[in-house]
Amino acid sequence: MAKDTAGNAFVKFDRVQKSYDGETLVVKDLNLEMPKGEFLTMLGPSGSGKTTCLMMLAGFETATHGDILLDGVSINNIPPHKRGIGMVFQNYALFPHMTIAENLAFPLEVRKIGKSDREQKVKHALEMVEMGAFGGRRPAQLSGGQQQRVALARALVFEPELVLMDEPLGALDKQLREKMQFEITDLAHRLGITVVYVTHDQTEALTMSDRVAVFNDGRIQQLAPPDQLYEQPENSFVAQFIGENNTMEGVVKEIKNGVAVVQLDGGELIDCTPVNVSKPGERTRVSIRPERVEYNKARLQEGAHTLKATVREFIYMGDIFRTRLSVAGNDDFIIKTRNAPDQDRLQPGQEIEIGWLTADCRALDA
Amino acid sequence: MSDTTDSGPMLAADGTPLKRSLARALRRQKIRALMLVAPLLLFVILTFIMPIASMLMRSVDNEMVGEILPQTVVEIQNWDANSGELPDEAVYAAFAADLVQAVKNKEHTKLGSRLNYEQTGLSSMFRQSGRKVKNWDPVTDGPFKEKLIKAHKGWGEIETWAAIKTHSSKYTSGYFLNAIDMQKTPQGIAAQPEDKQILITLFIRTLKMSLIITGCCILLAYPVAWILANLPARSANLLMILVLLPFWTSLLVRTSAWKVMLQQQGVINEVLVWLGIVADDNRLEIINNQFGTIVAMTHILLPFMILPMYSVMQTIQPTYLRAAKSLGATNWTAFWRVYFPQSIPGIGAGSILVFILAIGYYITPEIVGGTDGVFISNRIAYHISKSLNWGLAAALGAILLAVVLVLYWAYDKIVGIDNVKLG
Numbered sequence A: 001m002a003k004d005t006a007g008n009a010f011v012k013f014d015r016v017q018k019s020y021d022g023e024t025l026v027v028k029d030l031n032l033e034m035p036k037g038e039f040l041t042m043l044g045p046s047g048s049g050k051t052t053c054l055m056m057l058a059g060f061e062t063a064t065h066g067d068i069l070l071d072g073v074s075i076n077n078i079p080p081h082k083r084g085i086g087m088v089f090q091n092y093a094l095f096p097h098m099t100i101a102e103n104l105a106f107p108l109e110v111r112k113i114g115k116s117d118r119e120q121k122v123k124h125a126l127e128m129v130e131m132g133a134f135g136g137r138r139p140a141q142l143s144g145g146q147q148q149r150v151a152l153a154r155a156l157v158f159e160p161e162l163v164l165m166d167e168p169l170g171a172l173d174k175q176l177r178e179k180m181q182f183e184i185t186d187l188a189h190r191l192g193i194t195v196v197y198v199t200h201d202q203t204e205a206l207t208m209s210d211r212v213a214v215f216n217d218g219r220i221q222q223l224a225p226p227d228q229l230y231e232q233p234e235n236s237f238v239a240q241f242i243g244e245n246n247t248m249e250g251v252v253k254e255i256k257n258g259v260a261v262v263q264l265d266g267g268e269l270i271d272c273t274p275v276n277v278s279k280p281g282e283r284t285r286v287s288i289r290p291e292r293v294e295y296n297k298a299r300l301q302e303g304a305h306t307l308k309a310t311v312r313e314f315i316y317m318g319d320i321f322r323t324r325l326s327v328a329g330n331d332d333f334i335i336k337t338r339n340a341p342d343q344d345r346l347q348p349g350q351e352i353e354i355g356w357l358t359a360d361c362r363a364l365d366a
Numbered sequence B: 001m002s003d004t005t006d007s008g009p010m011l012a013a014d015g016t017p018l019k020r021s022l023a024r025a026l027r028r029q030k031i032r033a034l035m036l037v038a039p040l041l042l043f044v045i046l047t048f049i050m051p052i053a054s055m056l057m058r059s060v061d062n063e064m065v066g067e068i069l070p071q072t073v074v075e076i077q078n079w080d081a082n083s084g085e086l087p088d089e090a091v092y093a094a095f096a097a098d099l100v101q102a103v104k105n106k107e108h109t110k111l112g113s114r115l116n117y118e119q120t121g122l123s124s125m126f127r128q129s130g131r132k133v134k135n136w137d138p139v140t141d142g143p144f145k146e147k148l149i150k151a152h153k154g155w156g157e158i159e160t161w162a163a164i165k166t167h168s169s170k171y172t173s174g175y176f177l178n179a180i181d182m183q184k185t186p187q188g189i190a191a192q193p194e195d196k197q198i199l200i201t202l203f204i205r206t207l208k209m210s211l212i213i214t215g216c217c218i219l220l221a222y223p224v225a226w227i228l229a230n231l232p233a234r235s236a237n238l239l240m241i242l243v244l245l246p247f248w249t250s251l252l253v254r255t256s257a258w259k260v261m262l263q264q265q266g267v268i269n270e271v272l273v274w275l276g277i278v279a280d281d282n283r284l285e286i287i288n289n290q291f292g293t294i295v296a297m298t299h300i301l302l303p304f305m306i307l308p309m310y311s312v313m314q315t316i317q318p319t320y321l322r323a324a325k326s327l328g329a330t331n332w333t334a335f336w337r338v339y340f341p342q343s344i345p346g347i348g349a350g351s352i353l354v355f356i357l358a359i360g361y362y363i364t365p366e367i368v369g370g371t372d373g374v375f376i377s378n379r380i381a382y383h384i385s386k387s388l389n390w391g392l393a394a395a396l397g398a399i400l401l402a403v404v405l406v407l408y409w410a411y412d413k414i415v416g417i418d419n420v421k422l423g
Ligand SMILES: Nc1ncnc2c1ncn2[C@@H]1O[C@H](COP(=O)(O)OP(=O)(O)OP(=O)(O)O)[C@@H](O)[C@H]1O
Pocket: A020, A021, A026, A044, A045, A046, A047, A048, A049, A050, A051, A052, A053, A200
């Protein structure tokens, strides 16, 4: 048992690669470290390799290259049933020929836990997910949300330290989903378990997780807490994928004091924070969140570059106003403003001047 | 207190009761549905239900005695078979009249062989007496008691008349009794003589061997179906063709092929002898016995087991196995506790199919079964085409049908027919 001395990672992917067909890499060079008790979400478009990573961790797929360590021990050669990892499947995979109570008792039975102890634990787990009255039913007699909760209880009943969930809320309607999101995070924190959660719903990822790993093309594009992910995307894929985003393309003119001056393709100059650019002359894609754009002259930073804009459309959305502008040849520039008493409503055709804090405008890869 | 007009029947828009207009609407649908199935229904009734029904009728039908000996069966009712005396002249006279008529119609030999099923010897009695009574006049030539006994001394034996009396009613349970190795005697129901008791043995053997064949099919088919269901579609299709291949060759060819394989000078024995495992003068007897029948029939019925199993297994998602393993089950526990129970409907469907087919199988046991590997259906075939005792054949068939229905019913009670998936 070679304990990992470097750091206290509970789960660790070390340069993991995976190929199904020997021709293309589905997972390319995955490195990930999770401390105990963390709720980590893998987020990414379809086919980006999220399920594959989860299956490698659970032991249903083997890594083509690299090491997966659990609590410092390589688990590449440990069969799935000995890994002690709880798993919630996308379609729940409740055994249809067993009652709910039998489903929950199954992991305890195979662990040879005594009958009275077993019943105690099953009862406790069912109560935990508020399904205490349903022990005698079959999975087919439950609603989607109830099945989901049973699947969760079954993955937790044998007290694993690590639980994997593959899009467990995919089949539920919005309301139930939001309720379950809360229940899952609440439960995870209460029990202190480590969770790897897979989803391609970014709201779910942002609201539930301690950290989010954004997957694309078999790589982690960014691994960060939700706020950092949203406010400081590290590349244009993450910026585009998480939340709404305005982009403009141009060339770096100069970088000084942590501020990059970018000349947009239309000739205008703007100030940005350099993220993926290092020297003048590089092409870049500039990203700015709609709610961070300012057009109130009084609030604009002194001496900063501003842009001229024409209002195209004003959409009233209740809590916010969403206004579409033409800026530097881009007709789809969106700004969002809070519906506050002192907020004026822009009229289509109106000419305004917009700007932002340098920190909010990020010069990313082209 | 509430609105009283609501308590009457619901009315449709035109004022007719809702129930009646609904029934009218439904009736049209029903008629249309009936017209669509009518051709098939007619075909099935004509070619399947009616022949079976008329065949089954033969198992209790006994009109022949009454039809050919109309006066005798009436007169003989006055005679007590247990009195120890021969019937009186009236019975003999009636019989003579009937017999003369029967000889004219050339029916007396038919009747003879019918009564011969019940009592051996009657067939030749009727044939011999027939020649002698040909020119008798039933009105003027009496009394007949002496004459008949002189014509054949069998007519002076009480057993003869007792047999006629016992089988003079229109319907008889005689065939069914025969079918279970019993017989109807003037003294009531009794067991057949030992040397004629083979049918119960045959029934039991048929059931036992069908069970063994079904069991062998389950054991062989389960892994194949599992592989079929878990292979990628293209390889699964290829394998499926191999499974279906036997359907494309004639049953007779396949059975004969087994003969080539299994006989004493056959492929298997030759190979075993060549390998030195079996001595040349001590070759295995693996055909013309129960073993041969079991091997050949298992092979022939295997696809009927694989197909329903496959169709059930296809619907069992692989995530169930993964879920079981993630919960800590070993491969074997995951299979036994999670996969296997879900595949039972397939096993059930396949078993019913194979068992019912096996229990009525005829050709294969006939060819490879020898004497101790034949089934009850071989006996039925014998009675239909050789001994011409159709009544007994029909009774045996009816019992077989009843056994199948009872098994089917029991299966429905235990497993539930709804759980059976055939495709
Ligand atoms: N068993 C397999 N054999 C071959 N290729 C596979 C297999 N499973 C997945 N892939 C391929 O690997 C890639 C990643 O699949 P994966 O299931 O990990 O995606 P995902 O991120 O979970 O997507 P989704 O959000 O749609 O579930 C896909 O291109 C997929 O086609």
